Amino acid sequence: xxxxxxxxxxxNFVLIPATSYGAQLALGALGVTLIYGILRFSNFAxxxxxxxxxTVTILLTWWFQSMGINFGPLPTALLxxxxxxxxxxxxxxxxxxxxxxxYRRKKAAPVILVIVSVGxxxxxxxxxxxxxxxxxxxxxxxxxxxxxxxxxKEMTGLAEGLALRTxxxxxxxxxxxxxxxxxxxxxxxxxxxxxxxxxxxEDLALLSGINPERxxxxxxxxxxxxxxVAGVLYGLDKSFKPxxxxxxxxxxxxxxVVGGLGNPLGAIAGGFxxxxxxxxxxxxxxxxxxxxxxxxxxxxxxxQLMSTDYKFAVSFAILIIVLLFxxxxxxxxxxx
Amino acid sequence: xxxxxxxxxxxxxxxxLFILEGTxxxxxxxxxxxxxxxxxxxxxxxAIMALGVNLQWGYAGLFxxxxxxxxxxxxxxxxxxxxxxxxxAWTAGGGPRILLALVLGAATVIAAVLVxxxxxxxxxxxxxxxxxxxxxxxxxxxxxxxxxxxVEAIKPxxxxxxxxxxxxxxxxxRDWGIITLLAWPLGGVLAAGAAWVIGKTALGLRxxxxxxxxxxxxxxxxxxxxxxxxxxxGVKNVIGxxxxxxxxxxxxxxxxxVERAASFGLDPxxxxxxxxxxxxxxxxxxxxxxLLWLAERALKSPWGRMMRAIRDNETAAEAxxxxxxxxxxxxxxxxxxxxGIAGAMMTTLDSQLTPGAYQPLRFTFLIWVMVIIGGSGNxxxxxxxxxxxxxxxxxxxPLGLWLTQILTSGLADDNWFRVAMQDSAAHMRLFTMGLAxxxxxxxxxxxxxxxx
Numbered sequence: 001x002x003x004x005x006x007x008x009x010x011x012n013f014v015l016i017p018a019t020s021y022g023a024q025l026a027l028g029a030l031g032v033t034l035i036y037g038i039l040r041f042s043n044f045a046x047x048x049x050x051x052x053x054x055t056v057t058i059l060l061t062w063w064f065q066s067m068g069i070n071f072g073p074l075p076t077a078l079l080x081x082x083x084x085x086x087x088x089x090x091x092x093x094x095x096x097x098x099x100x101x102x103y104r105r106k107k108a109a110p111v112i113l114v115i116v117s118v119g120x121x122x123x124x125x126x127x128x129x130x131x132x133x134x135x136x137x138x139x140x141x142x143x144x145x146x147x148x149x150x151x152x153k154e155m156t157g158l159a160e161g162l163a164l165r166t167x168x169x170x171x172x173x174x175x176x177x178x179x180x181x182x183x184x185x186x187x188x189x190x191x192x193x194x195x196x197x198x199x200x201x202e203d204l205a206l207l208s209g210i211n212p213e214r215x216x217x218x219x220x221x222x223x224x225x226x227x228x229v230a231g232v233l234y235g236l237d238k239s240f241k242p243x244x245x246x247x248x249x250x251x252x253x254x255x256x257v258v259g260g261l262g263n264p265l266g267a268i269a270g271g272f273x274x275x276x277x278x279x280x281x282x283x284x285x286x287x288x289x290x291x292x293x294x295x296x297x298x299x300x301x302x303x304q305l306m307s308t309d310y311k312f313a314v315s316f317a318i319l320i321i322v323l324l325f326x327x328x329x330x331x332x333x334x335x336x
Numbered sequence: 337x338x339x340x341x342x343x344x345x346x347x348x349x350x351x352x353l354f355i356l357e358g359t360x361x362x363x364x365x366x367x368x369x370x371x372x373x374x375x376x377x378x379x380x381x382x383a384i385m386a387l388g389v390n391l392q393w394g395y396a397g398l399f400x401x402x403x404x405x406x407x408x409x410x411x412x413x414x415x416x417x418x419x420x421x422x423x424x425a426w427t428a429g430g431g432p433r434i435l436l437a438l439v440l441g442a443a444t445v446i447a448a449v450l451v452x453x454x455x456x457x458x459x460x461x462x463x464x465x466x467x468x469x470x471x472x473x474x475x476x477x478x479x480x481x482x483x484x485x486x487v488e489a490i491k492p493x494x495x496x497x498x499x500x501x502x503x504x505x506x507x508x509x510r511d512w513g514i515i516t517l518l519a520w521p522l523g524g525v526l527a528a529g530a531a532w533v534i535g536k537t538a539l540g541l542r543x544x545x546x547x548x549x550x551x552x553x554x555x556x557x558x559x560x561x562x563x564x565x566x567x568x569x570g571v572k573n574v575i576g577x578x579x580x581x582x583x584x585x586x587x588x589x590x591x592x593x594v595e596r597a598a599s600f601g602l603d604p605x606x607x608x609x610x611x612x613x614x615x616x617x618x619x620x621x622x623x624x625x626x627l628l629w630l631a632e633r634a635l636k637s638p639w640g641r642m643m644r645a646i647r648d649n650e651t652a653a654e655a656x657x658x659x660x661x662x663x664x665x666x667x668x669x670x671x672x673x674x675x676g677i678a679g680a681m682m683t684t685l686d687s688q689l690t691p692g693a694y695q696p697l698r699f700t701f702l703i704w705v706m707v708i709i710g711g712s713g714n715x716x717x718x719x720x721x722x723x724x725x726x727x728x729x730x731x732x733x734p735l736g737l738w739l740t741q742i743l744t745s746g747l748a749d750d751n752w753f754r755v756a757m758q759d760s761a762a763h764m765r766l767f768t769m770g771l772a773x774x775x776x777x778x779x780x781x782x783x784x785x786x787x788x
Contacts, residue, residue, distance in 0.1 A: 042544045044401075099774060111399050111543045115708065116777055118401075118701055122770025125697065129763040246697075250555060253548045261544070305473075309563050316552035320537055323545060 001158070006291030008160040012149075018279040019272075020168040020237055023175035026271030027230035028248060029255035030182065030264055031223045037199035037262035038219040039100070041113035046227060046252065048124035051245035052091060053228030054235045055132045057084030058139045065141065073143035074170070075236055084232065089224035095120055096220050104216070121246075128242050137240040140167060167236045178229055179268060182222070186264065191218055199262060247312075251278070254315035258322045260329025269330060274315050282308045343716055343785050350723045357727075364734040370606065373613035375730050380620040381682050383722035386706045387627055387715060388674030393704075394713035394787065395640065396667045397647040399543050402534070402550030404699035405557035406672045409530055410523030410679025411689045412561060415568045417519035418577045418684075419500035420509040425487050431498045433483030434566060437476050444472025487566040497569045502578065513578035520623070520680045527676025528669045530557070535665040554700065561691035568689055575688040581615040584608040616685055623681065624719070627674060631715050643667060644713075697766065702729065705769050709776045711783025720785055725769070732768050736761035 028050060035043045043049075060080035070076050099120060103113055145151075146169055149161025186192040191214075198205040198215045206212060231245065238244075255274045259266025285303040293299075306313065322329060354372050361367030385403060392398040425431045448468045455461040488496045504512035530553070538549035562571050587593045587608035597607030634640050646653040646660055654660050683689050702725065710721020740761055744754040776783065 036544075042547065099778075102778060111397070112777075112781075114399065114544065114547060115704070116774065118704060119770045119773035119777065122697070122701065122705075122766045122773065124770075126763055126765070126767030126770060129766065130760050243695075247555070250548075250552050254552070257545065257548060307563055309559050310556075312552065312555040312559055316549075316556055319549065319552060323541060323549070324537060327541060327545075 002291045005158055005160045006288045008152075008158055008162050009291065010288050012160070012162045014279050014283055016164065016168055018276045020171040020233075021279065022272035022275030023171050024230050024234045024237065024271075025248075025251055025255045025275050026268040027175055027178065027226050027233070028252040029259065029267035029271050030179070031226040031230070032252055032256040033259070033262055033264060033267040034219055034223055034226070036256070037264075038195060038215060039104070039113070041110045041117065042253065042261075044114060044117045044249065045121040045124055047246045047249040048121050048128060048242075049088065049092065049224070049227045050231030050234070050248065051128045051240075051242050052124050053084045053088035053224065054231035054240050054245070055128050056087040057081055057228065057232050058132065058137055058235070058240060060084065061139045071142060073166070075140050075142045075167070077139055077141075077232055077236055078170075081228065081232055085225045085228045088228045089221045091124075092220040092224045093217055096216065101216075125242065125246065132242070134242055137235075139240065140236045142166060165237075167233070171233045171237055174229060174233060178226065182226075182264070185222075191215075195219065250312055251275075251315040254319040257319055258329055260331040263329065263331045266329050266331030273330070274318060277318055278311045278314045281305045281314050282311055339785065339788070343720075346720055346784055347716075350720060350727065353727055354723075364731055364738055370609055370613065373610065373617060375727060377613060377616050377620060377685060378682075379723045379726040380617065380624055381678050381685065382703065382706060382726045383719040384620075384624055384627060384678035384681070385675050385703045386710065386718040386722040387624075387631055388671040388678065389703050389707045390671075390712060390715060390718040391631060391674065392668060392671035393707060394715075394718070395635065395643045395647065396664060397543075398539075398664060398668055398671075399547045400550045400668065400671070401547050401696075401700050401704070402552075402554035403675050403703050404694050404696050405550075405554030406527040406530065406675035407679030407682065407699050408554075408557050408561055408691065408694050409526045410520075410676035410681070411683035412568055413523035413526050413676070414516060414519040414577060414680045414683040415574050415689050416500045417522055418502055418509075418513070418516040418579075419497075419574070420502040420505050422487075422490055422495045422497060422499035423506060424490050425495070425498045428486055428490075430483045430486030430490075430566075433479060434487065434498070437480035437483055440472065440479060441476040444468060444476060447472070484564075484566050492565075495569075496565055496572070497574075498566055504578075510578045510583075513580050516578055516580050516684050517619075519684065520677050523680025524673035524677040527679070528673040531669045531672035532665070535668045539664045539668060540661045551696070551700075554696065558691055558694050561689075561694075568691075571692055573688060573690045573692075577683065577687045577689070579684055579687055580619065581612050584612055587611060620681060623677070627677075628715055628719065635715065702769065705773045707783075708773060709783060711785040711787065713787030714783070714785050717783050717785035717787075721783065724784075725772070728768065728772070729765060732765045733762055736764035736768075 028046065031049075032043060032046050035041070035046070057077055057080045060083050061075075061077045064070070064076050064079060069079065071079050099116060100113065103116060143166050145163060146166055147155075147162065147164040149163040152162040153159070184192075186196055194205065194210045195215050195218065197208070198210055198212065202212075205215075231240075234240075234245075234248070251274050255270035256267050257270070258273055259268070259270030283304065286299055286301070289303055290298050354376055357365050357367075357375065358369040358372035359365075359367060366372075385407065388406075389400065389403060392400050421431075448465050451461060451465050451468060455464065487498055490496060502509040502512050502515055504510070534549060534553050538546045561568060564570060565572065568574050584605075585608075588604045593608070593611075594604045597604055597611075600607065602610070642653070642658060643663065645656075646658060646663055650660055703722075706721040706725045707718045708721070709725060710719065711717025737758065740754075740757040744751070744757055747754045
């Protein structure tokens with residue numbers, strides 16, 4: 001019984017939150033890694049792209065809510081999501097036409113494109129603040145829990161409760177669907193294959209008649225979808241605040257690099273590696289260990305390796321370790 | 337127009353902007369010398385940061401986006417120098433215990449690195465590294481937590497930190513304001529130390545990785561400052577740091593100063609605030625000129641030519657026998673140290689350290705905008721960019737208000753669009769900076785004053 005109780009605590013505070021956070025990071029890292037693979041630069045504006053997509057979705061969600069439209073037990077934001085993706089797609093393709101294309105034609109060095117993306121980051125950040133302000137926005141509605149802690153206790157008779165929030169399950173389900181569609185697209189369709197060819201060897205791809213502008217445009221549209229879905233899921237699960245989204249850049253980059261920049265499978269693995277390490281290192285293990293260890297060994301302190309505020313340090317430490325021992329990432333990524 | 341004409345003209349233009357701010361109340365200007373000098377002082381500090389970034393990016397092509405972290409370390413140096421030691425923090429054993437813990441932590445890392453480099457590759461090496469790291473971590477936490485508990489228990493409402501090295505004591509430390517000047521070079525040393533650690537790990541990898549690594553380390557430095565209360569009180573902030581210039585209130589109480597101010601036609605309050613700002617201005621200008629002189633000397637020396645050769649063609653420079661990684665590490669440390677000096681100066685100017693105020697957009701990316709717009713590779717360009725962009729950063733708000741008023745002048749006062757536009761004028765800052773950066777990158781990629 002003690003073992004089960006400990007397991008429930010562990011699932012409630014570590015396994016479930018880390019899984020949904022990992023799925024959000026994986027979606028974000030997929031966007032970064034795709035841009036790196038096709039356009040060959042690290043996009044610093046990715047966090048703010050997520051924020052923009054989420055902002056549009058939030059505004060539409062509020063509008064739907066005011067008209068009385070809802071999605072039953074699921075959050076209304078899911079209905080608004082396609083429109084958010086559409087708006088983000090238009091913004092990204094427009095940005096590419098207005099800004100990035102010029103440097104691509106000039107074959108500018110990757111680091112110049114990174115600096116350009118910093119400029120784009122400023123502008124997107126400004127737009128988001130302009131539209132929705134800097135404060136916290138909560139736009140989650142529908143059923144809050146699939147299983148609440150109290151129901152779980154009554155059902156199982158255990159001392160510890162397990163809460164399963166709708167948003168957590170939703171995150172994982174949506175992420176699985178999105179990733180499945182993405183991999184089907186990349187591996188089975190003609191456009192997807194041409195994208196992979198372009199990523200592997202640009203010159204060869206051009207020789208075989210692949211239209212680079214089309215590949216780039218499709219990439220931006222996919223990235224818009226991934227970024228908006230990741231942003232909305234994160235916002236539903238936690239809350240939306242422009243600055244938090246900017247800060248997500250670091251764990252997202254860490255996930256992409258850990259998995260191997262340019263490798264989609266690696267981005268997913270990286271997302272979960274980063275999320276699980278962040279949560280386990282900053283979790284206070286006292287409760288779990290009290291259940292699992294014999295009484296004589298029960299810990300006095302919180303058994304927290306690091307305080308919660310150091311979660312950035314965790315993503316960073318993983319990043320450094322991987323860079324030092326396996327510079328191309330866990331799955332073989334590109335190295336320039 | 338030749339560049340020798342262009343540089344003085346651009347600087348004159350920026351000077352006119354600052355003079356207008358001080359003299360006229362028309363348009364977006366405030367007509368107050370206090371405001372003008374306030375903007376100027378911050379612009380001087382930004383110019384020093386821009387010099388540091390230009391050293392890394394303009395001379396060597398290193399993309400460092402962790403400037404905020406080095407600036408914050410400089411700020412920490414100011415606190416650690418200018419405050420008096422907290423009574424009891426060292427005598428009750430808390431301070432020494434923390435120091436011991438830090439030494440133990442460093443020893444653990446060094447031991448692990450030694451094992452990694454000395455033992456043959458294999459399971460024995462991996463296991464012993466792991467054992468050293470895990471054992472070292474628990475030992476470190478055990479010593480460290482005890483020390484921290486002692487220090488943070490000392491009057492947490494006022495202290496709870498280890499304090500600094502100010503010899504004046506808790507009652508007289510304000511008389512020792514001059515010691516704060518010592519914090520400026522120390523801030524540089526702290527930042528240089530951090531830069532050495534980062535450079536050792538991330539330099540030599542490709543440019544994107546350095547960017548991501550520096551972005552991360554900056555966030556970590558800020559979270560250390562926010563959470564380690566024993567160090568600089570964390571988010572409880574340190575306020576009222578002693579300063580190297582006189583206090584306004586002392587000036588206002590001195591009869592000779594009031595008479596002098598009256599002879600310039602100033603009332604004591606305005607006179608004293610302007611006097612203090614001028615004093616800071618002189619100090620900051622001296623530092624800026626000294627660093628500029630050094631940077632120019634370095635640029636024109638064989639060392640500077642070597643740096644540019646490495647930047648323009650790493651492979652060729654390496655073939656000529658230049659140690660690219662070592663030179664990169666060197667200039668990365670130097671540039672970061674300059675940012676640390678600027679950070680210490682900024683905390684001195686504010687007389688307070690508020691870790692929550694460090695934002696990457698303001699302290700990292702804005703400096704980048706300054707360097708790129710001013711002209712990377714040219715020290716005068718970076719300084720010009722710092723003055724211009726900082727002025728713009730401050731003035732975008734009144735400028736935005738003025739613009740929205742013109743645009744919405746036909747609408748009623750309570751029109752929703754007009755209200756919304758005026759409320760959002762504050763957010764125009766980031767948008768304007770991004771737009772300026774993109775326009776310069778597109779149409780004048782070498783900046784306002786290009787490298788010669």
